[in-house]
Amino acid sequence: VKPLDWWEHCVLYQIYPRSFKDSDGDGIGDLQGIISELEHFVNAGVDAIWMSPIFESPMVDFGYDISNFYEIHYEYGTMEDFEELLEKAHELGLKVLLDFVPNHASNESEYFIKSEARDPFYEDFFVWADPLPNPDNSSVRRPPSNWVSQFGGSAWEWSEIRQQYYLHQFAIQQADFNFRNPAVQEEMFNIMKFWLDKGADGFRLDALPYMIEADPADHNGTYPDDPLSGIIHFEPHQLGYTIPLYTKDLIELYDIVYEWREYIDNYNKKNGNDTRVLFSEGYANVTMTMLYYGNEEGAIGAHFPFNFDFITDLSAGSNARDFVYIILRWLTYMPHGGVPNWVFGNHDNNRMPTRFRHDMVDGLNSINMLLPGVAVTYQGEEIGMRDGYVSWEDTVDVEACNRGDPDTYHLYSRDPARTPYHWDDSNMAGFTTGNRTWLPVADDYKEINLAKQMKDARSHFKNYQALTTLRKEKTLSHGEYDIRALSDRTFYLVRYLRTHDTYVLLFNVSEGPDTIDLGRVPHLTLTATVMVSSIHSARLAG
Ligand code: TEU
Known part of the structure; x- marks a missing residue:
């Protein structure tokens, strides 16, 4: 069996730093908080952590x-704190990945301020455009195109200073970089190099589908309107009004990713130590997603693109056949030799037990850990944390504030998945020593918290630990797989490897019991033992 590189079968844990652990009582998580809890990752069996952005913002x-892409945000700590975090994590054998946000910069960044002022070097750092001519000669200013922002409203914002519009596919305060400018590309390499030299083990690459937009040079000097979606009940400029043909998934963006991979590979060659990696983020259809791995001409891209299929294509309403289809789809379309990965939640989506069912936590963590490739955990999944309730008054997510009102904000808000981590049943769930938190602590923290689950004989956390331990078996890192539905309710995942033990996962995704014919499960014999089970009543019979 071929030896695997560290990232090919790791357990990767996403930290949302603002909500993980607060060390100084201001109600906001920070780097010293993370440092103080590094043992948690070792106990949980996690191999690598990636942190949502910790940079000046x-x-x-x-x-x-x-x-500022080269500084640590003051609420999170200092550069020294970051260096300490890296050193201590590495001592414990943990890899540390940063979040790299290439699509946009804050309108308070030096890049933007200089670009707005037409400083020659920075002038074309962002996507600037004149208003469209106004046919009725009225004073109404017309944006360059009908492009909409992910967070609601036009994707174009007027700059009084520069007397032009700039593009922002997310918030007004997040100006889209102009990747057609080689100087921007150059700066991205500078930023990557800075953090790699510090010792970061790689990057999660943010929002890649939005990196490149249609080039006016191909459209008579104008920005082409996106086609209307035909969903007429949407107001103009609301999400869903247009099809993002000219703003998302443009073919040219992949070449940028392939260049980054080349850069990282060269960096790895020169530095000779452990492999630094790129994991790309983007919601797209399966074809566009797989191109992040590489293309048929042999270009190589991200070490893997995050697989969001469990988030976007499965829910509490999915049956066993849906699960099998969605799992096999990734494994089938993935380029030969690719490393698969499985994601059940993140800071942008409702938490896994809320999106599925509360009683599915152990089953979903099992499937995550027993499938081939990388298991990704969003902070809290190891203890089955659910969405927290966040009132309209407490809502801070820019997407919810922009697009929602007191009646609708919950449809957009990402706050419920970002409430503070539940360490124990003390005040504020042990997240902070202070008396307020940036988002409210979810009120179920006395029932669902790490300290309790470490004590209880059976718990989500104990199950998680058993799985991360089991995962180290050769069959699970190197073995073949076989997945099939046995009924609408139950499917099996078998992992096998010649001369090694076979592992069988039986997963009933429904709310009710199921009786299945174990004779139909390949490799399963009556001498099998139950290693991990989320229920007491599972029986091998007959
Ligand atoms: O998200 C990028 C993304 O693809 C969005 O569709 C996002 O999932 C959606 O707006 C959620 O409602 C990344 C980050 O994960 C997200 O937190 C950021 O807001 C976004 O990029 C902009 O940087």
């Missing part, structure tokens, strides 16, 4: 609006 989009 006005926090309009909680760190995804970066004002």
